[in-house]
Amino acid sequence: MGRQTLDHLDALESQSIFIFREAFNRIEDLAMLWSLGKDSNAMLWMVRKAFFGHVPFPLIHIDTHYKIPEMIAFRDQLAKDWNLNLIVGSNDKALAEGMGPDKGRVNCCTALKTNGLKKVVAEGGYKGLIAGIRRDEEGTRAKERVFSPRGENAAWDYRDQPPEFWEQFNTDIPPETSLRIHPLLHWTEIDIWRYIAREGIPVPDLYFAKDGKRYRSLGCAPCTGSIESTASNVQEVIAELEATRVPERAGRAQDQESEDAFERLRVEGYM
Amino acid sequence: MGTITKLHADRQPLKITFVGHVDHGKSTLVGRLLHELNALPEGKVEAIQAQCKKRGMPFEWAFLMDALQAERDQGITIDTARIWFSTDQRDYVIIDAPGHKEFLKNMVTGAAGSDAAILTIDAHEGVQEQTRRHGYLLHLLGVKQVVAVVNKMDLVDYSEERFNEVSAELEDYLGKLGVTPDFIIPASGREGDNIAKWSENLSWYDGPTVAQSLDMFADGATAEDLPLRFPIQDVYKFDQRRIIAGRIESGTLKVGDVLNFSPTGKSARVSSIEAWPENAVVSTACPGQSVGITLDEQIFVERGQMAAPVDQTPIETNLVKARVFWMGSNPLKIGNRYKLKLNTTEVSAEVVKIEKVIDATNLSTTEGDEVTQNSAAEVVLRARSVIAFDDYAEHPDTGRFVLVEDYTIVGGGIVVANKSQVEIKSKNITAVEHKVSAESRTAMNSHTGGVLWLTGLSGSGKSTLAIELEKQLHLRGFQTYVLDGDNVRSGLNKDLGFSPEDRNENIRRIGEVANLFADAGFIVISAFISPYQEDRDGVRAIKPDLFHEVYIEADVPTCEARDPKGLYKKARAGKIPEFTGISAPYEAPVNPELVVPTSKQTVGESLEFLTRYVDETFVADGKSKKTA
Ligand SMILES: Nc1nc2c(ncn2[C@@H]2O[C@H](COP(=O)(O)OP(=O)(O)OP(=O)(O)O)[C@@H](O)[C@H]2O)c(=O)[nH]1
Ligand SMILES: [Mg+2]
Numbered sequence: 001m002g003r004q005t006l007d008h009l010d011a012l013e014s015q016s017i018f019i020f021r022e023a024f025n026r027i028e029d030l031a032m033l034w035s036l037g038k039d040s041n042a043m044l045w046m047v048r049k050a051f052f053g054h055v056p057f058p059l060i061h062i063d064t065h066y067k068i069p070e071m072i073a074f075r076d077q078l079a080k081d082w083n084l085n086l087i088v089g090s091n092d093k094a095l096a097e098g099m100g101p102d103k104g105r106v107n108c109c110t111a112l113k114t115n116g117l118k119k120v121v122a123e124g125g126y127k128g129l130i131a132g133i134r135r136d137e138e139g140t141r142a143k144e145r146v147f148s149p150r151g152e153n154a155a156w157d158y159r160d161q162p163p164e165f166w167e168q169f170n171t172d173i174p175p176e177t178s179l180r181i182h183p184l185l186h187w188t189e190i191d192i193w194r195y196i197a198r199e200g201i202p203v204p205d206l207y208f209a210k211d212g213k214r215y216r217s218l219g220c221a222p223c224t225g226s227i228e229s230t231a232s233n234v235q236e237v238i239a240e241l242e243a244t245r246v247p248e249r250a251g252r253a254q255d256q257e258s259e260d261a262f263e264r265l266r267v268e269g270y271m
Numbered sequence: 272m273g274t275i276t277k278l279h280a281d282r283q284p285l286k287i288t289f290v291g292h293v294d295h296g297k298s299t300l301v302g303r304l305l306h307e308l309n310a311l312p313e314g315k316v317e318a319i320q321a322q323c324k325k326r327g328m329p330f331e332w333a334f335l336m337d338a339l340q341a342e343r344d345q346g347i348t349i350d351t352a353r354i355w356f357s358t359d360q361r362d363y364v365i366i367d368a369p370g371h372k373e374f375l376k377n378m379v380t381g382a383a384g385s386d387a388a389i390l391t392i393d394a395h396e397g398v399q400e401q402t403r404r405h406g407y408l409l410h411l412l413g414v415k416q417v418v419a420v421v422n423k424m425d426l427v428d429y430s431e432e433r434f435n436e437v438s439a440e441l442e443d444y445l446g447k448l449g450v451t452p453d454f455i456i457p458a459s460g461r462e463g464d465n466i467a468k469w470s471e472n473l474s475w476y477d478g479p480t481v482a483q484s485l486d487m488f489a490d491g492a493t494a495e496d497l498p499l500r501f502p503i504q505d506v507y508k509f510d511q512r513r514i515i516a517g518r519i520e521s522g523t524l525k526v527g528d529v530l531n532f533s534p535t536g537k538s539a540r541v542s543s544i545e546a547w548p549e550n551a552v553v554s555t556a557c558p559g560q561s562v563g564i565t566l567d568e569q570i571f572v573e574r575g576q577m578a579a580p581v582d583q584t585p586i587e588t589n590l591v592k593a594r595v596f597w598m599g600s601n602p603l604k605i606g607n608r609y610k611l612k613l614n615t616t617e618v619s620a621e622v623v624k625i626e627k628v629i630d631a632t633n634l635s636t637t638e639g640d641e642v643t644q645n646s647a648a649e650v651v652l653r654a655r656s657v658i659a660f661d662d663y664a665e666h667p668d669t670g671r672f673v674l675v676e677d678y679t680i681v682g683g684g685i686v687v688a689n690k691s692q693v694e695i696k697s698k699n700i701t702a703v704e705h706k707v708s709a710e711s712r713t714a715m716n717s718h719t720g721g722v723l724w725l726t727g728l729s730g731s732g733k734s735t736l737a738i739e740l741e742k743q744l745h746l747r748g749f750q751t752y753v754l755d756g757d758n759v760r761s762g763l764n765k766d767l768g769f770s771p772e773d774r775n776e777n778i779r780r781i782g783e784v785a786n787l788f789a790d791a792g793f794i795v796i797s798a799f800i801s802p803y804q805e806d807r808d809g810v811r812a813i814k815p816d817l818f819h820e821v822y823i824e825a826d827v828p829t830c831e832a833r834d835p836k837g838l839y840k841k842a843r844a845g846k847i848p849e850f851t852g853i854s855a856p857y858e859a860p861v862n863p864e865l866v867v868p869t870s871k872q873t874v875g876e877s878l879e880f881l882t883r884y885v886d887e888t889f890v891a892d893g894k895s896k897k898t899a
Contacts, residue, residue: 005493006559008362011283017561018504018518025505025574050516052563053547054509135353139338142352145380149678158339161350163376163598163680165383165412168612168673170680186364188355247312259322260340 009195012187016043017050018167019146019183020130024056026171027128027179031087033117033271034059036071037218038203039132039184041078042192045201046183048082058085060120060129064112065095066220074204089120101222105253106261108223114270118154121178128179131271136188138249140263148180149173154269156180180271189248190241197234208232217248225251284355284362285488288382290409291391292399293370296422298348299460300391301367302332304481307467310356311335332460336367349374351381360486370401375408375645376598379683382408386491387416389481390441390452394433395426398440400632404645407631410448411596411647411685413667417445418484419452425459429472447634453487454478494521494558498583500661500669501530502614503576506879507563513876514545514563515572519556520614520668522580524564526554530578532570533659534587534746539566569873571743573882575616577659577669585659585669589748591620591652592687595642595674596631599681602641603648603674609681613672616658618748619717620674624651649687655717656748662686712792716750718889720789720817722782723881724810726801726860727823728852729838730830732869732877736823737798739874740881744794749885752788754781755798769849775806782810789817794889802857819888821881822863827852829870 006014023030032047034040047055061075079086091099094111101108121129135142145161147169162170173179184192196203206215213226214237227250231240262270289297302319305311319334322343336352337343348369356363368381382388388409392402409417419441427433434457445452456465457473458481464470467482479487499522507514524530524541531538545563546552556562566572579585591611597603603622611620627636629647642648663670663685674682713719723740725733737753744751760767764780767773778801788795801807811818830852831839842850849855860866865884867877 005495005557006283008283011559014518014559014561021504021516021561049547049551050561051507051547052509052512052514052545056509136355139336139352142336142338142354143350159341159349161377161380163380163683165380165680165683166671166673167384168680170678172610172675172678174678245311245313247314250314259325263338263340 009191009198012191013046013049013195015186016046016183019169019181020047020050022169022171023128023130023147023181023183024051026169027181029124029126030057030128030130030181031060031121031124031126032057032130033132034061034075034086035132035218035271036061036067036075036204037132038192038196038207039134039187041201041203042187042195042199043130043132043184044082045199055082055084057130058087058124060087060089060117060124062113062116062120063088063090064116064220065090066100066112066222068206068215068218068221068224070206071204071218074202078202087120087124089116089123091116091119101220101253105223105257106265109265109270110268112220114154114265114268118269121154126178127173128181130181130183132184133182133271134187134189134192135185136248138262140266141185144182144185145170146182146185147171148182150178150180150269152176154178156267156269158267190238193234193238193241197238203234207237209236215251217251219252223253225253227251282361283491284364285387285485285491286364286366286385287387287389287485287488288366288368288385288414289389289391290368290378290382290405291370292393292396292401292405293347293372295370295391295393295396295399295402296460297370297389297391298333298336298367299331300389300420300422300458300466300481301354301365302335303460303463303466305335305354305356305365306332307463308356308358308482347371350377353381358482358486361490363485368405370405372401372404372645375401375404376680378405379408379412379596379598382414383412383683385412385414387418387488388414389484390417390419391422392419392437392441393423393426394421394430394437394457395423397437398444402441403444403632406445406448406450407629407634407647408596410450411594412683413663413685415450416488417450417452418481418488419455420481421455421457422460424457424464424473425462429457429464431457431475434476454484456481456484494668495523497521497666499524499528499530499578499580500585500614500666501578502616502669503532503572503574503578504615505574506572512545512565513569514565515578516561516563517578517615518561519558521558521666523558524556524562529581530566531581531584532572532576532578533585534657535571535576535743537570537572538581539568539570541565542567569875571739571875571878571882573879575618575658577614577616579659585661585666586686587657587659589654589657590623591654591658591660591672591684592649593652593672593684594629594647594649594687595682595684596647597642597644597682599676600644601676601681602643603650603682604641609674609676611652611654611658611672611674613658613660614669616660618654618656618658620652620654622650623653626650650684652684654748657746660686709790709792713891716792717891718749718794719891720750720792721794721819721889722785722789722810722817723794723796723819723821723885724785724801724807725796725798725821725823726807726863727869728825728827728830728857729800729850730833730835731823731825732867732874733798733800733823735874736867736869736877736881737796739878740796740885743878743882744885749794749889750792751794751796753796753798754785754788759784778806779809782813785810786813786817789814794885800851800857802851802855804858804861807860819865820860820863822860822866824859824866824868825870
């Protein structure tokens with residue numbers, strides 16, 4: 001029998017599965033954020049691999065009511081096809097009071113996404129939230145832990161993160177605090193696409209070019225710009241990414257509002 | 272953070288950590304290196320320019336990695352950050368570690384698990400405290416490939432003499448650790464000398480540039496030539512399969528292999544390697560792979576056990592001799608207890624000996640009974656229960672652990688010299704002045720005492736489960752004892768027969784003895800048919816808080832079919848009068864604490880059920896299920 005080693009994608013996948021299983025074993029009230037984007041879908045696929053076809057915790061989608069309609073259609077279809085335990089949350093109070101990007105993009109994100117999330121989490125009593133962020137996306141995410149303790153009110157104390165090494169994660173936490181679990185930190189954007197291609201994972205059509213434009217990152221309609229592109233399928237997207245030097249979140253308006261806009265969002269409990 | 276990753280999908284990226292004393296230019300070097308390799312995203316340099324201008328300061332390459340406002344404002348790296356890039360040869364993950372002493376835990380977070388390190392030294396300042404400490408940590412964390420960069424050569428007029436001085440000092444220190452840098456490169460991150468382009472200013476140097484040296488590191492090691500180590504992460508029963516999940520740390524695992532599970536010593540054969548989607552099923556798995564297997568026998572398996580080949584098992588002991596690195600703000604002291612986490616094992620461990628304390632900045636060793644923050648030491652730990660692990664030198668992935676105090680990791684350790692380990696006598700003798708309280712027994716045992724009163728028909732599985740459970744609990748360091756017919760009828764109750772009164776008295780006495788044991792801190796497992804609710808209630812009444820009625824549930828037909836001792840046959844033939852279930856009644860428990868349906872599950876599953884109940888119920892820290 002020949003020697004066998006893991007290739008790059010296998011190694012990334014195995015690592016993520018290890019993290020899902022640690023989280024599932026160590027944390028009683030666990031849920032996963034499902035943003036419907038490529039990363040979340042790749043993550044969901046790996047959950048099914050980790051648990052042999054099962055998804056043993058609920059998925060939370062925060063509906064800001066500003067999402068691109070195709071995303072909601074995609075969500076409902078997959079939830080049905082894969083028989084998912086889906087919890088849709090939203091900050092109805094803020095919406096009723098007219099919150100929207102015109103009140104400031106960072107304010108809007110905090111109200112509709114961060115606070116919408118906090119509400120669902122409080123209702124469900126979740127101690128651990130799995131989120132599909134990656135270190136290569138952005139400077140503060142580059143500094144994240146895999147198991148990231150969050151203080152009261154989900155705040156991130158980035159100045160004093162606990163050590164995390166040899167894959168011994170901080171799974172025990174004081175009462176009144178919670179954990180964010182980040183199983184995709186070690187993946188890059190192109191890794192995700194190559195994995196989607198290899199595994200045949202469904203993603204919303206918005207990622208593929210129509211009339212010379214496509215979305216590289218999916219968020220809310222008013223704050224997410226599309227890019228010029230002719231990439232109309234997964235392989236073409238990969239080829240495009242191999243050649244580009246434009247960063248992934250360039251189309252996300254809320255990040256660009258000021259130098260520390262994203263850092264402030266994240267300290268408050270944004271993903 | 273993202274840059275361009277190219278095309279080496281067949282190989283895993285090499286992880287390189289930049290370490291060294293505070294302000295010696297690590298982040299600057301990383302920023303400059305990526306820029307020169309044309310690996311920065313579009314607009315990044317312009318963004319940094321604008322951010323520096325806003326602060327009224329000259330251009331800082333360090334801003335690429337130092338993304339937090341606090342880092343930029345103070346000009347210091349607080350936490351480790353990662354960035355990806357590729358050369359024609361391979362993909363890289365660059366990890367930029369902080370140099371400030373206060374953030375050493377973050378440096379460890381970054382450096383552990385790296386394939387190589389770049390140790391950066393300021394040419395002007397030379398070797399400093401964290402240069403040395405980081406050097407020591409690389410050695411302890413097992414990062415063997417090191418390149419040193421003597422940075423800021425512009426500050427010393429590119430002097431070859433100064434470079435030689437710094438190099439000599441560095442080599443002298445690293446030499447004591449047995450670390451030899453592959454290269455020592457003179458460079459200037461800020462000016463761009465010898466980063467990706469050979470520099471005229473350093474014409475006396477003819478070695479590789481920093482960029483070239485990266486491509487010269489060897490690939491990360493794989494552990495497939497070592498014997499199999501498969502620490503159990505979890506056991507899943509989502510469907511009819513009982514899947515044992517975990518990640519292979521070393522060696523290979525094949526369908527048909529016979530595995531030994533440490534520390535129970537049970538073994539079974541791998542029936543399948545399960546996977547989803549089903550078309551992904553394989554028959555062999557290699558190191559680093561997260562898998563799930565099924566076994567041909569339903570033996571008792573749980574998280575924390577380690578599977579290995581039967582002839583190449585790991586070390587099994589409760590004494591761990593190790594070299595530790597201490598990050599806790601409270602010192603490590605003899606007699607202190609920490610949670611020890613090794614692979615998927617978690618166990619409480621006491622520091623029984625500090626053999627020597629090592630100053631990681633000069634390698635001097637002293638005797639002492641405490642280890643302060645940022646120091647290292649050789650210690651002996653005694654775990655509450657027997658655990659399985661390896662000698663780090665032979666088997667790194669299963670020979671290292673962390674210590675946890677109050678929710679956070681406070682130390683890392685590697686196992687040393689276990690083969691020649693000597694037995695250490697306990698120093699932990701508590702002076703008994705007054706009566707020993709239940710609390711102090713609980714603290715000493717790390718669990719509370721109690722009575723698990725197994726009741727059920729003959730053949731329902733009471734004795735089998737009692738004995739197996741005792742063994743499991745003992746292995747995990749529980750104080751436990753089985754009371755059954757064998758050890759009670761021959762002594763304590765040898766004056767009793769089988770008349771109804773004698774049966775009552777039999778149970779009453781057993782109940783009293785069980786409660787004495789429980790009071791002494793033991794978990795007593797009793798295995799008697801005890802058919803009458805009234806008798807059981809009588810035992811419960813002695814100390815209701817300590818009593819756990821466990822119904823070992825199997826109906827008469829099931830037990831009769833099993834009939835291990837042929838008793839049912841004899842009873843049917845009328846040879847045993849008043850046989851419970853046949854010619855005498857059995858009153859099933861009305862409100863038991865636990866029901867174990869042995870007709871519906873295997874011994875292994877029932878055992879799992881019982882151990883979980885014990886784990887959850889007899890917890891030392893106050894609120895057990897029972898008293899809550
Ligand atoms: N003259 C000169 N200055 C440099 C050079 N490299 C870095 N510096 C300066 O040294 C200071 C510290 O650089 P950093 O890159 O932040 O140092 P660091 O090692 O990452 O520091 P910490 O991460 O906080 O430990 C900055 O002001 C840099 O501009 C160099 O080659 N020459
Ligand atoms: Mg730095």
